[in-house]
Amino acid sequence: MDAGKNIGVYICSGCGIGSSVDCQKLAEQVQKEYKPSVCKVDNWVCSDGFVNQIRRDINENQLDKVVIAACSPRFLTDLFNFGKIVVERVNLREQVAWTHSPNDENTNELAIDYIKMGVAKAIASSYPEPIVLDVNSAVLVVGGGITGMNSALACANAGYKVILVEKESNLGGFYKNLYKLVPRKAPFLLLEHNDIDETIAKTLSHPSIEVLTNTKIEKISGQPGMFNVDAIRNGDRLQFQVGAIIQATGWKPYDANKLSHLGYGVLPNVITNIEFEQLFKEGKIKEKLNGKSFESVVFIQCAGSRDQNHLPYCSSYCCNASLKHALYVRELNPDAKVYVVYKDMRTPAQYEKFYKRVQSEDNVFLTKGEISSITGNGNGRVSIEVSDTLIAPKIKLEADLVVLAVGLVPTTFVEVVETEEITTTADGKKVAAGAELGAKILNLTYRQGTDLPTLKYGFPDSHYICFPYETRRTGIYAAGTVRAPMDGISCANDANGAALKAIQAIESVRVGKAVHPRSGDTSYPDFFLQRCTQCKRCTEECPFGTLDEDDKGTPKPNPNRCRRCGICMGACPERIISFKNYSPQIVSSMIKALEIPESEEEKPRILAFLCENDAYPSLDIAARKRIQYSPFIRIIPVRCLGSVNVIWIADALSMGFDGIILIGCKYGEDYQCHFIRGSELANRRMENVQEKLKQLVLEPERVELHALSIDEYDKIPEIFNRFVEVIEELGPNPYKDM
Ligand code: SF4
Numbered sequence: 258m259d260a261g262k263n264i265g266v267y268i269c270s271g272c273g274i275g276s277s278v279d280c281q282k283l284a285e286q287v288q289k290e291y292k293p294s295v296c297k298v299d300n301w302v303c304s305d306g307f308v309n310q311i312r313r314d315i316n317e318n319q320l321d322k323v324v325i326a327a328c329s330p331r332f333l334t335d336l337f338n339f340g341k342i343v344v345e346r347v348n349l350r351e352q353v354a355w356t357h358s359p360n361d362e363n364t365n366e367l368a369i370d371y372i373k374m375g376v377a378k379a380i381a382s383s384y385p386e387p388i389v390l391d392v393n394s395a396v397l398v399v400g401g402g403i404t405g406m407n408s409a410l411a412c413a414n415a416g417y418k419v420i421l422v423e424k425e426s427n428l429g430g431f432y433k434n435l436y437k438l439v440p441r442k443a444p445f446l447l448l449e450h451n452d453i454d455e456t457i458a459k460t461l462s463h464p465s466i467e468v469l470t471n472t473k474i475e476k477i478s479g480q481p482g483m484f485n486v487d488a489i490r491n492g493d494r495l496q497f498q499v500g501a502i503i504q505a506t507g508w509k510p511y512d513a514n515k516l517s518h519l520g521y522g523v524l525p526n527v528i529t530n531i532e533f534e535q536l537f538k539e540g541k542i543k544e545k546l547n548g549k550s551f552e553s554v555v556f557i558q559c560a561g562s563r564d565q566n567h568l569p570y571c572s573s574y575c576c577n578a579s580l581k582h583a584l585y586v587r588e589l590n591p592d593a594k595v596y597v598v599y600k601d602m603r604t605p606a607q608y609e610k611f612y613k614r615v616q617s618e619d620n621v622f623l624t625k626g627e628i629s630s631i632t633g634n635g636n637g638r639v640s641i642e643v644s645d646t647l648i649a650p651k652i653k654l655e656a657d658l659v660v661l662a663v664g665l666v667p668t669t670f671v672e673v674v675e676t677e678e679i680t681t682t683a684d685g686k687k688v689a690a691g692a693e694l695g696a697k698i699l700n701l702t703y704r705q706g707t708d709l710p711t712l713k714y715g716f717p718d719s720h721y722i723c724f725p726y727e728t729r730r731t732g733i734y735a736a737g738t739v740r741a742p743m744d745g746i747s748c749a750n751d752a753n754g755a756a757l758k759a760i761q762a763i764e765s766v767r768v769g770k771a772v773h774p775r776s777g778d779t780s781y782p783d784f785f786l787q788r789c790t791q792c793k794r795c796t797e798e799c800p801f802g803t804l805d806e807d808d809k810g811t812p813k814p815n816p817n818r819c820r821r822c823g824i825c826m827g828a829c830p831e832r833i834i835s836f837k838n839y840s841p842q843i844v845s846s847m848i849k850a851l852e853i854p855e856s857e858e859e860k861p862r863i864l865a866f867l868c869e870n871d872a873y874p875s876l877d878i879a880a881r882k883r884i885q886y887s888p889f890i891r892i893i894p895v896r897c898l899g900s901v902n903v904i905w906i907a908d909a910l911s912m913g914f915d916g917i918i919l920i921g922c923k924y925g926e927d928y929q930c931h932f933i934r935g936s937e938l939a940n941r942r943m944e945n946v947q948e949k950l951k952q953l954v955l956e957p958e959r960v961e962l963h964a965l966s967i968d969e970y971d972k973i974p975e976i977f978n979r980f981v982e983v984i985e986e987l988g989p990n991p992y993k994d995m
Pocket residue numbers: 782798799800801802803804818819820821822823824825826
């Protein structure tokens with residue numbers, strides 16, 4: 258058999274591999290079994306000389322596939338890129354030589370098994386040609402506040418056309434209402450003039466920015482590179498196309514009517530910091546005080562923030578805002594007493610200098626404390642009792658005005674009353690609703706809802722740790738306070754980040770490459786729709802709304818929306834979804850490439866599916882620390898645990914694997930899954946796996962699923978070794994000798 262025709266296999270004996278396993282013998286076994294066109298061993302496969310040798314072999318032998326058995330595929334990726342050639346990396350260094358006893362029969366068996374799996378994968382794979390579609394390079398920015406304008410300017414200054422849509426009649430958003438700004442430059446001590454009008458003027462006069470005020474988005478369809486936008490402006494319909502979208506629709510203050518325990522809506526002299534700012538901006542503060550001057554003002558921090566009954570998170574902008582407001586009072590009446598009662602004063606980085614400056618002001622008093630009561634004292638003033646202060650267990654303050662520093666709520670926040678509630682997309686489809694129930698801002702025609710799916714408190718972020726700006730809708734980026742609590746200066750910076758992501762999305766789809774986290778990937782899922790049963794699992798489970806649906810429920814892919822996670826592939830019971838280099842059939846061929854030792858040899862075989870995002874790199878870290886684990890494990894990296902199709906587990910158990918282990922990212926409320934729901938879906942699919950085990954009359958303990966984060970590298974070897982013990986106790990899989 259010459260299954261290895263046009264394949265080159267290169268085995269490295271450097272980095273300790275050669276002193277751990279017999280590389281020449283490995284090459285002989287590969288030669289015998291697959292007859293590859295080229296099979297070579299070298300003690301420095303990554304040297305310039307040898308890489309050039311591979312290039313010469315490719316040309317001279319018309320190789321279209323190359324298997325490099327050396328270090329982890331996470332290293333030297335660019336070096337082993339030979340253009341349109343399938344490159345399969347076999348991890349002999351980290352997963353064999355550095356983690357197992359040298360010159361041991363089991364270690365040699367492990368090495369040959371990995372090479373066989375690599376060759377089998379290369380044989381079954383083909384080079385994924387990118388899908389290249391027409392691309393419109395314009396960026397749509399939704400929201401004309403500080404973030405939206407800075408996003409528009411960043412894109413336009415980088416050479417991209419921008420269409421900026423604002424629902425109000427003017428640009429500027431919330432920022433326009435600010436009387437003064439907190440210090441933005443050294444020495445970070447002095448309040449600054451609000452220069453928003455200059456930003457507005459720059460935006461309006463930029464030749465690459467088209468500003469559409471009084472405009473609302475009615476509908477967005479399409480995909481990155483070619484979003485079709487319908488907007489309504491002063492009653493007229495506008496239609497245009499863009500390549501990427503930045504949502505910078507900002508925030509709204511937390512509803513102070515819910516803060517009656519702090520006197521809002523009960524006492525006329527209790528107002529919000531937003532109202533306080535406006536009184537100064539409009540010069541109406543004296544009017545508010547009936548012409549009297551302040552004698553004392555109390556600022557109450559975290560009004561509704563960091564409070565489990567309201568917003569449990571820190572709203573980020575309000576400590577500095579109240580320090581600024583203290584100086585407003587000082588400006589009006591230097592003799593007035595200013596009290597700021599806080600839970601913690603959060604003024605990070607250079608703002609600490611501003612905090613110290615305000616702290617050192619005469620007549621400004623700052624204390625930690627909890628508000629026990631706020632009551633009117635009958636003479637138009639307010640009495641405030643504060644407990645647990647820094648000065649005394651209880652203090653009593655009198656104020657002409659109480660200012661509540663209210664929290665920040667993103668404009669995407671929608672109260673989800675019923676998780677099973679049904680919402681209607683812009684093109685009339687009924688879909689199950691989560692948080693994307695509909696802020697009705699973007700009005701996407703996606704099968705999965707009209708707006709950006711959000712996290713618990715309404716922030717549309719797809720993975721807050723690794724991918725700021727990303728949302729669960731490819732090519733649509735969130736920036737500023739709609740993305741996370743932040744102040745104006747951070748908003749202006751955030752705008753640049755989102756602008757870069759929007760540009761990156763446009764440039765990636767222009768060449769048919771994935772954005773994140775598989776940046777540069779040219780593969781995409783193919784659907785063999787002739788065999789589709791319209792079960793809708795893929796359209797429901799795709800975390801990124803990639804798949805729309807026809808009336809019968811057949812998936813309608815939008816390749817540029819796809820993140821290439823393979824979750825649809827894991828979901829499809831018909832196994833008709835596949836990538837050119839990752840498919841149910843390709844992985845099955847890797848599993849079937851292995852020989853299972855007979856029971857009497859007492860060498861159990863365990864198949865491990867490891868997520869490429871955290872679990873696999875984590876095992877590489879363990880290898881760098883030379884942490885050893887059982888040689889009976891055979892690892893297959895997967896794009897996401899959600900891409901694991903139950904057929905692989907069934908195949909492996911039927912051919913005699915004694916146990917199967919799946920390790921992915923953490924799921925649940927604080928999920929760390931790079932594809933949002935992949936590891937959670939894999940966990941849910943375990944029910945089907947248990948069903949399969951029952952059919953095969955096998956013990957439920959033969960399959961385990963674990964979740965861990967990248968820094969828990971010491972846990973994987975422990976998990977492996979413990980699982981091997983469980984399997985040894987259960988005894989061999991009865992199918993292995995059949
Ligand atoms: S599940 Fe993943 S691979 Fe499948 S269509 Fe959605 S994003 Fe693409």
